[in-house]
Amino acid sequence: MRSKLTFIPVACFAARARRTLRSKRGSVAIQLGLMMIIILGMVGLGVEITFVLYKQRQMQSAADSAAFGGATALMRGYPADFRIESRAVAAAVGFVNGVDGVAVTVNRPPTLGSQAGNNNAVEVIVSQPQHLGLVSLFREGLFQVGARAVALIGSSSLYCVLGLDPTATQAVYLQNNAIVGNPECGVAVNSDSDAALYLRNNAEIKGPVSVHGNWSLANHAELSGDPVVNHAPTITDPYAGVALQPIPSCTGQTSKEDDGGTINLTEGHFCNGWNYTNNITINLAPGTYYIDKKLVVGNNATLNGTDVTLIVNGDYAIDFSNNAQITLTAPSTGAYAGLAILGLRDAKSSVRQAFENNTQLNVKGVIYFPNQILEFYNNMKIPPGGCTQLIGRIVRFYNNVDLGKNCEGTGVKPLGSSTGAQLVE
Numbered sequence: 001m002r003s004k005l006t007f008i009p010v011a012c013f014a015a016r017a018r019r020t021l022r023s024k025r026g027s028v029a030i031q032l033g034l035m036m037i038i039i040l041g042m043v044g045l046g047v048e049i050t051f052v053l054y055k056q057r058q059m060q061s062a063a064d065s066a067a068f069g070g071a072t073a074l075m076r077g078y079p080a081d082f083r084i085e086s087r088a089v090a091a092a093v094g095f096v097n098g099v100d101g102v103a104v105t106v107n108r109p110p111t112l113g114s115q116a117g118n119n120n121a122v123e124v125i126v127s128q129p130q131h132l133g134l135v136s137l138f139r140e141g142l143f144q145v146g147a148r149a150v151a152l153i154g155s156s157s158l159y160c161v162l163g164l165d166p167t168a169t170q171a172v173y174l175q176n177n178a179i180v181g182n183p184e185c186g187v188a189v190n191s192d193s194d195a196a197l198y199l200r201n202n203a204e205i206k207g208p209v210s211v212h213g214n215w216s217l218a219n220h221a222e223l224s225g226d227p228v229v230n231h232a233p234t235i236t237d238p239y240a241g242v243a244l245q246p247i248p249s250c251t252g253q254t255s256k257e258d259d260g261g262t263i264n265l266t267e268g269h270f271c272n273g274w275n276y277t278n279n280i281t282i283n284l285a286p287g288t289y290y291i292d293k294k295l296v297v298g299n300n301a302t303l304n305g306t307d308v309t310l311i312v313n314g315d316y317a318i319d320f321s322n323n324a325q326i327t328l329t330a331p332s333t334g335a336y337a338g339l340a341i342l343g344l345r346d347a348k349s350s351v352r353q354a355f356e357n358n359t360q361l362n363v364k365g366v367i368y369f370p371n372q373i374l375e376f377y378n379n380m381k382i383p384p385g386g387c388t389q390l391i392g393r394i395v396r397f398y399n400n401v402d403l404g405k406n407c408e409g410t411g412v413k414p415l416g417s418s419t420g421a422q423l424v425e
Helices: 010-078 081-093
Strands: 102-109 121-132 143-152 158-162 173-176 186-189 195-201 207-212 213-218 262-264 268-270 275-276 279-284 285-292 296-299 302-306 306-311 319-322 324-330 340-341 350-355 360-377 387-398
Touching: 010 081, 010 102, 010 143, 010 186, 081 102, 207 285, 306 324, 324 340
Parallel strands: 158 186, 158 387, 173 195, 173 387, 186 207, 195 213, 262 279, 268 285, 275 296, 279 302, 285 306, 296 319, 302 324, 306 340, 319 350, 324 360, 340 360, 350 360, 360 387
Antiparallel strands: 102 121, 121 143
């Protein structure tokens, strides 16, 4: 049987094609509509994520600045509460602690990271919860956004007392109401001992403290300054390079010891030493005074000199005591710039160099015994007008000693490097 071919009219074929095309167009429109919803959702989610990243970067900038500001305040001792400075810095860039859910947490030492437990570091954590509409479809509650930063404190060269011995216990020692009373006069100790700084019986340091090792406090002793740092770097002795100059021949001047009266001296080598007591007044012309055998100024004696350096030329113990009045200003230039009273670098280390019994020290310069024990006791005072640094192998304060104001002085070099705070995390 022969098969038959059926012919469809062209008009019918075109109509069917149009119906099919209309059917596909409707499907594409639905798919396109669904895709647009997804695309808009992704764009919205991207906008929210971008907002979160932007907010986090703002918080990180605030945390960095706040940590740096807090460490700087801690280093300088102002404001007294460094946390106030950290929160003020964060507030200045829009993150006010306690407002709109913002929390600015300031920790010393840090609780997290590589600096956890380091008392030389300030940690700031800034956080604020954020409401994200699209994210909430996948995660309930607010989205927590935060940032953290850590800064190490530097040194602002505020020290006026330095104990140089690298290992001694009690390398700096305060006892029995001894006070370093000026908040601008810090105490630095280079010993790595666990009791490198030792305070007892109402002793107090009101300025900054830097101890390479650690401190020991007892019987109401107090470190009330700021910053107070243990396990700190050692402080460089700025006078370590000072060399003893050639010593001249013995002077023909005599060390007159009469009661009362006035003696006027010029620089030179005093081979028989000094022994001035009993209300005598000694006026020194500018220059360097090399003093052998003994150096005694006591019993209401007065010693005055400007642009003067006294050099203890030997292993003997000096004696400034019994209401002695000492007013000295170190030279501002020359080999001994800044040095008012100087001991030899190779002097016997066990010798005690004492200022005691109501002695008044108004010294603009450094009292420097790098290899000996420097002691102040029994109501010895450095008046507020003084500009004094005290540097010894070991430095001790006893019995109502009051160390007053420190300042730059004449030719005096700063103790400690002048470094700023540093961001480390």
